[in-house]
Structure formats: structure tokens, C-alpha cells
Amino acid sequence: MLVVATAGHVDHGKSALVRALTGTEPDRLAEERRRGLTIELGHVWTTLPSGRRLAVVDVPGHADYVRTMLAGVVPLRTVLLVVAADEGWSAQTAEHVxxxxxxxxxxxxxxxTKTDLADPAPxxxxxxxxxAxxxxxxxxxxxxxxxxxxxxxxxxxALDRPDEAPAVEERRARLWVDRVFTVRGAGTVVTGTLASGRLATSDAVLVGGRPSRxxxxxxLGSVVDEALAPARVAVNLRDLGADALHRGEALVHPDAWWPTRxxxxxxxRDTDPPTHAVLHVGSAAVPVRVRPLGPRLLRLALDAEVPLSVGDRAVLRDPGRRQVVGGATVLDPDPPALRGRGSAARRAADLADDPTGLGGAVRRRGVLAVDDARRLGLTVEPAAGVVAVGEHLVDEGFLDRLAGSLRDGAEEARRADPTDAGPPLAALARAHAVPDAVVRAAAARAGLDTTAGRAAPAGHPDLGPHEAAVRALEARLAADPFDAPTRPELADLGLDDRVLAAAVRADRxxxxxxxxxxxxxxxxxxAERLLALDPPxxxxxxxxxxATSRRVALAVCTALDARRVTRRLPDGRREPRTPR
Structure with missing residues (x-):
């Protein structure tokens, strides 16, 4: 399907052209027909010679209805610009262009148009x-x-020429509502241009943030099971009254877009924008407060929540002067707060590098969930400087800095207390405001030992004031491997549970x-000695x-059972787990 919108000055023949093209009157209101003036958006369609369907959104040309005109044009990317041969370029032609x-x-x-009234060539x-x-x-x-x-x-x-089919992201449907009404026996219906994605009967959706199905x-007048962008669509909704919905709201799939203010x-353009303007995006016209960040970069504070996406094109208009300020391309629908002197300039510098790409978005955040990246409108694919960690994307520079911080912290803690087990990974994740998996990846990059759920320096550390006692115990066990000291003997050596745990972590x-x-x-x-015995x-x-005590023998046999080397029989005897 091809969906186009008209544009041009009032009385230049837009509606007449659409009527001749489709065989249908686009002006549906009695007032429009009485005055001979398009006031509301008209929606008509036809079939082109190839069999391709054509939908046309006919827009008002009068200066008083520019807001309505933009509601019809902004969601689309194909236009019929109409200029009358007998009048030529006019005021609204200029504003529409x-x-x-x-x-x-x-x-x-x-x-x-109107070539029957004047020579079109001039x-x-x-x-x-x-x-030009x-x-x-x-x-x-x-x-x-x-x-x-x-x-x-x-x-x-000319309209029937083939064009490139748009890429479809099925779960990122967005339909900009331009009309709301009630049908007896059916309920609330919204119409609009499906600008992206696919809608299907029974889909769960949000309309202006309100849940429905x-x-x-x-x-184009036919009942369908699904609609694929670009398309003109009428959607009959459950559980929503028409009085709750308005033109300019977006119908989207839940959790697929980023609603933002x-x-x-x-x-x-390089011109200074007004402090207050109207942002025309989709069929919405949202008042915004404008704050310059740097050359051609703006922070927009919207008066209403709108599902925006990286790369969205919009029009900034000054309603007081009744003129277009310029075009706007959304770079980030989830920007950080600006705090402190110079924060706007710093933000502008951050946006200068890869402003709409995945790498830039991840670099600016450090860590970005894959689902959030898709909701922001970013294409999730391999990118330079981006590391995939589970369900998150991590900036490699951020990961290196986090790894260095974890390494320095662990080594400082070990120097202060050689028996320190290192901080828990979960606590580090909370402290650095990152997911557990990212902390674990950074710890691995730093060469830290995380086997016990903590971040500790790997290797065989010197246990400081306890080193001599541990070495004495190592010498005793080297002479007789099962001559394990008793609790009192360990206490005499000054080896408490904390020191012993540190020695175990060090694999000593x-x-x-x-x-x-x-x-x-x-x-x-x-195991080697016991498996040489006749079982059981x-x-x-x-x-x-x-050649040891019952205490030590019981501990050893229980450990070998847990390792599934041996098996304890009901009478307390043991045998190899795997027969010889």
C-alpha cells in the first residue's frame, strides 16, 4: 500500500485532485461542502492500474488549519504538493513546504493543477x-x-512506480490517531496512519498510555486480520470510551516504545529557537519548553508523554509567529538530567559522537539493557566498543574503568586485612548501580576471583601476621597429610575461622x-589409599x-561420598561409587 498526503495553499485544488484521482469526495463534513473549504483531514483510497492500493490523506490548506495539516502530513513520508497554475506559489505553499x-x-x-485555466509551464x-x-x-x-x-x-x-518496501518491526507498531468516534454496536474506533510495525486482531495495545485490546x-474499507505499515487503519478497541481518547495520541504495543516527556x-537550522514552541510529531501537537544545549542541539521538555524513538523526525513551530522554526530529529528520548554549571555544554559534547547510533547510546550510559535499546529505537547489532553481557550492552571503556575500580578496591582491602574475603558481588552491583552480571564481567576482566560470590585478588596471598602460623601448619601436613590439628591446637597457632577461610580461598x-x-x-x-582396600x-x-583419628577419617570419608568417589552403605561401610 502507498499512503500519501496532500499539501499546498487553500483553493489550489487539492480536494478536487483527490476526488478525480480516487472517485471519492474527501470532504466529509457538511460545513466543508457548504463553505467549499477543507477543515478536517479527509481519508480516501483507490486502486492503481497495477492493482496497488493507494490511500490519500487530504489536508486543509487554510492558514487557520496548519495544525490539522501537520497532523496529516507528519506521520507520512510521501507527499503530493499542489500548486495552482493560475495562482502560483502562495503563502501557505511556502509554510507547507x-x-x-x-x-x-x-x-x-x-x-x-488547474491547467485548464492557465499555462502550467511558468x-x-x-x-x-x-x-532548490x-x-x-x-x-x-x-x-x-x-x-x-x-x-x-x-x-x-507516477504514483504506481514501485518503491522500496519498508522494514517491519512487528512488535514496534505505532499508529498516530487522527480521528476518534463511536460505532453503534461496536464501540470506540480510532483511525490513523500506521507508520511502523504490524497490528493484528486481539493484540494488546496502549492508546495514550491506556491499556486496551x-x-x-x-x-481501506475492508475488514482485515492484520495491517502492515505503511497503511491507513481503523481500529475498533475494547474497554476504552471515545471520550477518553484524542487526536495526537499514539496506539502502540506495550513495552515496545519509550514514553517520555x-x-x-x-x-x-542555526537560528535561535523560541523558549516555548509546539512539537509536531506523528499526529500530535505538543507544547514544549526549549533549552539550547549547543549548536543545533536542543533539550525539549514536553507537556505530555509521547512514545518517541531515536531518529523520529518532527517539526518545531512557533504558534505565535505562525511559522516553522525548523525540523527536529530525536537523538535520545531518555536523556539524563542537566545539573550544575556547564552541564548543557557537556551534554552537547557527549551527543557529538555517534548521536543516533547504538555505540554512542551505550557509551553515554555505560550500561544499557537490550530491551531498553530496542524500546529507544536503536538497532541492536554488533558495534565497535560495545560488549554484550547477558541481556545488557556495556561500553568497553566503562567496563575497563569498572574493572580497574574493582581491582583497586580488592587490593586495598587485602592490604588492609590479608584475610579479607573481598566484597560480595551483589553489594558491588548496588554500589556501582549496574547489574550483577556486569560486575561479574568486570571482575573477570580485572583478574579477580569470584568463585565464592565475592571479588578478591586471585593467587596465593601473603597472610601478613598469620603467615608464619599458616606455614607451620603447611609443614606439619606435608610431613603427615592426615595429621589435622584439633581446634585447640589451631587456636594455639592463632588460626581462627577467618584466617583459615582466607587460606582456603588462597588454595593453601x-x-x-x-x-x-x-x-x-x-x-x-x-581416595587413592581407600580405593585400594577390598570393599566394602x-x-x-x-x-x-x-593413619589418623576417627574425627579426620569421618570427615575424609564424608567428603569423598559428596564427591561421588565412594558410597556409604546402610550398615555404615563404604565402597567405590564406580565398581573396579
Whole structure:
């Protein structure tokens, strides 16, 4: 489907052109027909010679209805700019072109109408000259008479040219509401331009932030199971009254967009914007407070919450002067607060590097959830300087800095207390306001040991004032691997649970039981000796084989059971887990 909007000065023949093109009257209000003036948006459609469907949004041309005109044009990217051969370029032509240029619209046609009343050639040449330097400069210019039909076939052929199909993000549907009404027996219906994504019957949606579900879909007068952007769609909603909804609200899938009242944007002009303006995005016209950040960069504070996306194009308009200030491209719909002197300039500097790319967005935040990146409108794909950590994207520089901070903290704590086990990873995640997985990745990058859920320096640390006692214990166990000291003996050496835990973390000791301390490798040696016995064997036989106490033998046998090396039988004897 091709969806186009008209644009141009009042009385230049937009509605007549649409009527001749589609065979349908776009002016549906009695007042419009009485006055011969388009007041509201008209929605009509037809089938082009190839069988392609064409939907047309006919907009008002009068200066009093610019807000309505923008509601019809902004959601679209294809336009029919209409200029009358007998009048030429006029005031509203200029304002409409300024808005189209601000949106960066490059697709469509310029139609010189009323060729039955005047030679179109001078107007066509003048329009081409005036459009030079705007986004519309490359549009073809066609002369047409809606009254006689001259040029209509050429217009249909030009509209029927194939164009590139838009990419579809099925869960990022956004329909800008331009009409709300009630149908007896069906309930609330909203119509609008589906600018992105796919809608289907029974989909859960939000309309202006209010939850609902789609009861029925229509497109171009036909009931459909689904609608694919770009399309004109009528949506019958459940559980929402028409009086609660308004033009300018967006119908979206839940959790697919970023509703916001604050956004950073780039403008296409160097002029100083007014402090207060109106942002036209989709069919919405939202008052905004404007704060310059730097050259062509603005902070916009919106009076209403709008689901915005990185890359959205909008028009800034000064309603007091009744003129377009310029175009705006959304760079970030979730910007940080500006605090302190120089914060605006710092933000502008941050936005200068990759303002709409994934790498820039992640760099500015440090850590960005993948789901949030998609809601912001970013394309999630491999990017330079971005590291994927679970369901999060992390700036590599941020990860390096976090790793350095964790390493320095762990080493400082170890110097202050050689038995320090290191801070818990969960506590570090809270302190640095990052997910647990990111702290774990940074600790790994720093070479820290996280096996116990803490961030500690790896290796065999010197245990400071306890080093001599630990070395004495190591020497005792080297001479007799199962001569484990008793609790009182450990206390005499000054080795309490904290010191022993530090020695275990350093892989200098193992503790098969709270009151049994052995050297690393002792359990492997015990397994080798015990598995040489004829099974099954008793605890007494194990004690004798290991030449140790019952206390130590029981701890060793229990540890080997836990390792699934041996198995305890109902009568208390043991045998190998795997038969020899």
C-alpha cells in the first residue's frame, strides 16, 4: 500500500485532485461542502492500474488549519504538493513546504493543477526554483487538470512506480490517531496512519498510555486480520470510551516504545529557537519548553508523554509567529538530567559522537539493557566498543574503568586485612548501580576471583601476621597429610575461622569439615589409599589406612561420598561409587 498526503495553499485544488484521482469526495463534513473549504483531514483510497492500493490523506490548506495539516502530513513520508497554475506559489505553499522540508520528506510529486485555466509551464519552473535547496528538490513536476482529466493518467502512472518496501518491526507498531468516534454496536474506533510495525486482531495495545485490546481492524474499507505499515487503519478497541481518547495520541504495543516527556534533539537550522514552541510529531501537537544545549542541539521538555524513538523526525513551530522554526530529529528520548554549571555544554559534547547510533547510546550510559535499546529505537547489532553481557550492552571503556575500580578496591582491602574475603558481588552491583552480571564481567576482566560470590585478588596471598602460623601448619601436613590439628591446637597457632577461610580461598588449605584442616591434594591421596582396600570397608579400616583419628577419617570419608568417589552403605561401610 502507498499512503500519501496532500499539501499546498487553500483553493489550489487539492480536494478536487483527490476526488478525480480516487472517485471519492474527501470532504466529509457538511460545513466543508457548504463553505467549499477543507477543515478536517479527509481519508480516501483507490486502486492503481497495477492493482496497488493507494490511500490519500487530504489536508486543509487554510492558514487557520496548519495544525490539522501537520497532523496529516507528519506521520507520512510521501507527499503530493499542489500548486495552482493560475495562482502560483502562495503563502501557505511556502509554510507547507517549510514543514515538509523540516521533516526531510524526499518522496512524492509536485502537481501543478488547474491547467485548464492557465499555462502550467511558468509555475512549474518557478516551483522548481523555489524548491532548490530543500528536501523536495528532486520531485517530479506534473501538470494536471482535475476538471478535464488532462494529466491524470500520467499522475496515476507516477504514483504506481514501485518503491522500496519498508522494514517491519512487528512488535514496534505505532499508529498516530487522527480521528476518534463511536460505532453503534461496536464501540470506540480510532483511525490513523500506521507508520511502523504490524497490528493484528486481539493484540494488546496502549492508546495514550491506556491499556486496551484490538477487537477489529479495517483498512481501506475492508475488514482485515492484520495491517502492515505503511497503511491507513481503523481500529475498533475494547474497554476504552471515545471520550477518553484524542487526536495526537499514539496506539502502540506495550513495552515496545519509550514514553517520555523529555528528549534531546538535533535541529536543521542555526537560528535561535523560541523558549516555548509546539512539537509536531506523528499526529500530535505538543507544547514544549526549549533549552539550547549547543549548536543545533536542543533539550525539549514536553507537556505530555509521547512514545518517541531515536531518529523520529518532527517539526518545531512557533504558534505565535505562525511559522516553522525548523525540523527536529530525536537523538535520545531518555536523556539524563542537566545539573550544575556547564552541564548543557557537556551534554552537547557527549551527543557529538555517534548521536543516533547504538555505540554512542551505550557509551553515554555505560550500561544499557537490550530491551531498553530496542524500546529507544536503536538497532541492536554488533558495534565497535560495545560488549554484550547477558541481556545488557556495556561500553568497553566503562567496563575497563569498572574493572580497574574493582581491582583497586580488592587490593586495598587485602592490604588492609590479608584475610579479607573481598566484597560480595551483589553489594558491588548496588554500589556501582549496574547489574550483577556486569560486575561479574568486570571482575573477570580485572583478574579477580569470584568463585565464592565475592571479588578478591586471585593467587596465593601473603597472610601478613598469620603467615608464619599458616606455614607451620603447611609443614606439619606435608610431613603427615592426615595429621589435622584439633581446634585447640589451631587456636594455639592463632588460626581462627577467618584466617583459615582466607587460606582456603588462597588454595593453601582445604576444610572437608569445620574442625578438620588438610593440605590441598589430601582428599585425592585419601581416595587413592581407600580405593585400594577390598570393599566394602569400615570407618575403622579407613582410619587405620589413613593413619589418623576417627574425627579426620569421618570427615575424609564424608567428603569423598559428596564427591561421588565412594558410597556409604546402610550398615555404615563404604565402597567405590564406580565398581573396579
Amino acid at each position: 517549510a514543514a515538509l522540508d523540516a521533516l526531510g520528506i524526499r518522496r512524492g510529486l509536485v502537481v501543478v 509555475v512549474a519552473a518557478d516551483v522548481r526554483a523555489r524548491l 535547496g530543500t528536501s523536495l528538490a528532486g520531485l517530479d513536476v506534473l501538470p494536471v487538470s482535475a476538471r478535464t482529466g488532462d494529466g491524470m493518467d500520467a499522475l496515476r502512472a 484490538i477487537r477489529r481492524l479495517e483498512s 523529555l528528549a534531546d534533539a538535533a535541529t536543521d 588449605l582445604v576444610r572437608p569439615a569445620p574442625d578438620v584442616v588438610l593440605r590441598p591434594g589430601a582428599l585425592d591421596e585419601a 570397608w569400615t570407618l575403622a579400616e579407613a582410619r587405620e589406612t589413613l
